[in-house]
Amino acid sequence: MKTISFKEILLYFIVLISISSFAQNKSDRELILIDKDWRFSLGHLYDTQKDFGHAEGYFSYLTKTGFGDGPAAKDFDDRAWRKLDLPHDWAVEQDFSEKASYSHGFKTSGKDFPEKSIGWYRKKISIPQSDQGKIISLKFDGVFRNSKVFFNGHFLGTEESGYNGFEYDVTAYVNYGGENTIVVRADASMEEGWFYEGAEIYRHVYLLKTNPIHIARNGTYVTSEIQNDNAEVKAEVTIENKGNFKGKIEISQTIIDASGKEVATITENASAPDFYKTAKITSKIKVNNPLLWDIDTPNLYRLLTQIKQEGKIVDSYETTFGIRTIKFDPEKGFFLNGKSIKLKGTNNHQDHAGIGTALPDELQYYRIKKLKEMGSNAYRCSHHPPTPELLDACDKLGILVIDETRLMGINDYHLNDLKRLIERDRNHPSIFCWSVGNEEWNIEGGIVGERITNIMQGFAKSLDATRPVTVGISSGFKSGISSVVEIMGYNYMGNGDIDAHRNEFKNQPGMGTEEGSTFATRGIYFTDDAKHYQSAYDKKPRPTFYSIEEGWKFYAARPYLAGMFIWTGFDYRGEPTPYGWPSVTSYFGMMDVCGFPKDNVFYLKSWWGTAPVLHIMPHWNWSGMEGKEIDVWVHSNCDEVELFLNKKSLGKKKMEQYGHLEWKVKYTPGTLEAIGYKNGKKILTEIQKTTGNAENIKLSVDKENPSNANVSVITVEVTDKNGLHIPTANNEISFSIKGGKILGVGNGDPTSLEKDQFIDDVTLVPITNFEEKKQAYVDNTNQSALDESNAWKEAFKDRDYKNQASAYIYRGKFELKNNLQSNSVDFFYKKIGVNESVFINGNLVNANADDPQKYHLNKAVLKEGSNVITIRTSPLQKVKDWDVMNTDPGIIRVITPSEPWKRKLFNGYAQIIIQKEEGGNDVVLSAFAKGLKAGVLSVNQKKKIKLSSEL
Incomplete structure (x- = not known):
């Protein structure tokens, strides 16, 4: 089997970037990653004051265009907010609590923690004057969840689901030649799934610039038909016109192989679509002797689509695709490029140790490579549309994918989500099946489920007729969805009689979309319910469910079943069945949340892979158990295995196909050795040794x-x-x-x-009890105001801006807690006057040299508990009667080092x-x-x- 090295992947990206750069130099398209340098702060679910005053304005952003308030306002002062890069998951940063959500790994975020369920993100970008005339858009790959996006104070829209990508056209709102502000408010108070989902902008964000005439979002659809030694590639392109150009355009399509060589090209002439309309152009391109995409040789091509307007290239767009054939047969299973392939898959959530859901791209490759090394050749996206980079990794590494939508239904909410999923992902050669549902217990067995499935299945086919549709079903395999879905998805053979269903629906192909659901803790070999540790020996998780070995034997023995997808490849936060608190992750994975293998991995490597395997479990460090019997298992695909303890043979045993071997061994420190034989010859040796002390x-x-x-x-x-x-x-x-x-x-x-x-913990401390007193002039040396108790009134209340005093003294309080010596404390002043002077507990403090409205507060002027801030300033004057004057003096930021x-x-x-x-x-x-x-x-x-x- 050919494996792709990291250097080959890197070379691919270098070639891709080079060609993209060359194309973009000749066209108006520019896709800019803007993950760096965002500002972030937690808001509040229902307390608008704690949510920075958002949605308190007389005119809201829904009432009048451009009236985003609080952090949604263009000029909101976010200097005190935390600076970070995307992707980001604020839920994983939180502590654990027994009061938190079982499904979300007991992390203190969500609706029961309103102060940690809202996240605000802000970023400033410059857009040059030269971009006038282009279409400027923001592209989000995913925000969890219920996001609102603003641009220069203008409300762009809401995206409820945390798993959909979305774009907003901001062309009309851009400040060309100057600064522009992007604001995102994510509301993660409601769970969309029953597993850890994070809370965040956890996928990439881009700034997209195009010519008014351009390829639409996800605007290419590439399919292929193989005829003898050639392939006919059909490229359907959707052109969008957001300008006033009327006339002829030229569309060229060029196919490029992995080495950068042009292998085929074609040009079509067409008329530009009307203003804000689209048009589809279809080209057929012949590729001689194509290199097919396969799980062992995942060959990829790129389609370079260019639009010419009056002889000039105005848009260039690249689509990665593969040439291959897929087929399900109700008697013989699944075929890839005419070759029978048994699906050896896993289900997975996007969640990794230490990171949460905000996986860097490299971790997507890491996880897919781990699965591939285990012998897996397939991946089910459970239970939502995946991050685009995961599909890229599957394309490049050779993993087949079931791509799944989040929720079944027939209205815009459901079908538009399915449409976006299919249109975004249908060019990925790794995807061989669409899944339109999973374990919808209320509707699975009845007429409602049957109706919904028929509609979603037909709708999916209208968008992509090249792939079949499945649903994962767990409440019996007799009626409802089971009777109409194109590819039957069996969720656990303990939930129904698979053979009986197959005999009733002999023309319906099937596969195990979920199987196993076993419990195991890495490195644990004796179950300890008090400690919430499950033994790693493969066993039934429940009386009616089956072990990994039992499951694979069942599916491997039935040619009509295309294969099975184990629940799960990796552990994940939440669903800590069979336990609860303080267990915070699942026990189902073949690997733990880090990707460290449990022993079941070696069972699967033995029978899913082709390389020789020999693995002994458990380890041989059992101090205090001398003389007691230990169950020793060997996972191997050798013909025979002989086991030795301290060089004494414990017997040679023959390996049953898809099985494992067992010995009862009385523990004695030393060396446990296994020797594997193939055709009577020794081919492998594996050793477990009793170790010394850690050094x-x-x-x-x-x-x-x-x-x-x-x-x-x-x-x-x-x-x-x-x-x-x-x-x-x-x-x-x-x-x-x-x-x-x-x-x-x-x-x-x-x-x-x-x-x-x-x-580092960033705490924003408000200034409270803010009062004012008139003063005839600004006196920066007189601090007597701190000791006076008369003549103070609520600041700015009933202010007559036409008859203001020449100067004012303001004072307020802020509270500081412990760790005063290690904390860093700053005051971010928001201008309430001019020629200001700032005092802390009667001590004059100076502004920072790099920011005249920022004051670093030395520990010598601070005290634990209540502190007094005094500001002396001349007042701001209204230019127009309707001007809204700032009355917020600023915020105290406390950074506590981690x-x-x-x-x-x-x-x-x-x-x-x-x-x-x-x-x-x-x-x-x-x-x-x-x-x-x-x-x-x-x-x-x-x-x-x-x-x-x-x-």
Whole structure:
């Protein structure tokens, strides 16, 4: 099997960027990633004052155009807000609480935590004068959830679902040649799923610039038919005209292979569509001797579509696609390019240790590579449209995909979501099936489910007739949806009689869309319900459900079943069945939330893969259990395996197909060795040794995510004096980094309540009891106002702006809590006058040199508890009677430094995810623990990894 190296992927992107840049230099299209340098702050679900005064204005953003208020206003002062890059998940940053949502991993966000259910994001961008005449749009790949977007104070729209991509045209609102403000308010108070979903702008955001005549959003649809040794590629292009041009246009279509070579081209003439109308142009292009997309050789092509207007290229658009055939047969299963393929799949949510749902692109590749290494060839997006980069990874690495919409229904809410999913994703060769529903128990078995499925299935076919439709069904396989869906999706063979259903519907292909749902904790070999740890030996999760081995034997033995998708490939936050608090992650995964394999991975590698496999479980560190029997299992695809304890044979056993081997072994410290035989010859040896005491910390870059990526996944472990990994280690490891930053930490422990991220806490402290007193002149030396109690009144109340005093003294209070010595405190002044002077507890403070409206408050002038701020200033004057004058003096920001990054090992392992600094040379990660030699890992610019240990 051919595997794609990271260098090949990198080369592909370099070629792609080069061609894109060349095309964009000749056209008006420009797609700019704007993930960097956003400002963020939590708001409030229902208290408008705590939500920065949003929606308090007399005219709201829904009443009058451009009246976004609070943070939605263009000139809102966000200097005190936290600065961050996207993607971002604020839920994963929160603490755990038994009062929080079981489904969302007990993180303190959502409707029960109104102060942590609203997130505000703001970003300023410059758009040059030269962009006038272009169409300017904002493109969001996904915001969780119920987002409102504003641009320069103008309300653009609401997107309820957290899983849909969306775009807004901002052309009419742009300040050309100047600064523009993007604002997003995300409301994550309501759960859309029953699993961890995060809370955030967790996918990429782009600024898109195009000519008024351009390819529409998701405006290409590429299909192919293979005839003998050739392929006919059909390219349907939707052209949109947001300008006044009327006349002829020329559309050229060029197919480019992975090496950058043009393999075919065609040109079509057409008339430009009318103003704000679209037109479709279809071209047929012949490709000789195409390289087919396959799970072993995922060959990709690119379609370069260009629009010419009066001889000038005005738009260039690229579409990645693959040439391949798919077919389901009700008797023989699934075929890819005419070859029978048994689907060996997993279900997964987008959630990773330390990161939450805001996965960097490199982590998408890391996770897909982990599944591919396990022998998996298919992936079900459960249960919502995926991040685009996940599909890119599946395209490039060779994984088949079931793409799934979020909710069944027949109205605009449901069908428009399905339409957006299909139109966005239908060019991905990895996608072989659309799923329009999952376990809709209220409707599965009745006429309502049947009607909805017929409508959604027909609607999907109208958008893409090249792929079949499925639904995952779990409440019996007899009627309703089961009787009409094109590809039957069986969710758990314990929920019904699959063979009986097949015998009744012999013309309906089927596959196991969910199977297994087993419980296991990595590195645990004795179930301990008190500690919420489940043994890693494969077993039935419930009396009517089946183990992974039982499930695979069932599906492998039935040619009419296309294959099965295990629940799940990775653990995820939430759904900690069979437990509750303090378990915060699921137990279903073949791998834990970090991607560290549980023992079932080696069962699947044995029978899903082609390479020889030999794996012994459990480890051999059982101090205190000397003489007691230990169940020893061997996962292997060898013909026979012989087991030895301290060089004494415990017998040779033959391997049953799709099975495993077992021995009862009385524990004695030393060496447990397995030897695997093929055709009577020794081909593999595997050893489990009793280790010594922990002495060294070992850091290594995971081979699935090479060090030359911008984001790297680092494995943390400890070894004994002989360098042996210690599988029972639980040391707490602290980390420091130079030349980069840490994104998150994890260890796979389902009951760990440790922090995922260690970030400085930013608290915004309001100024309260704000009062004023007239003063004849501004006196910057007289501080007697602090001691006076008379003549003060509520600031700005009933102010007569036509008859103001020449100067005012304002005073208010703010509260500071503990950790005063380590905190950093700043006052961000919002102009309520001119020639201001600011005093803290009677002490004059000076403005920062780089920002005359920012005051750093030295610890010497502050005190724990109540503090008094005094501002002396000359008043602002109204120019027009209807001018709205600022009455907010500003905000106090308190930054409390985080603890050092740290994580306990769990059964020998932890994981840390790091990101290089832009333009940096070396990233140096150091790890420390009491009584152990520190580990140091250095990744330099030349992509060489250096490892060392130091005291």
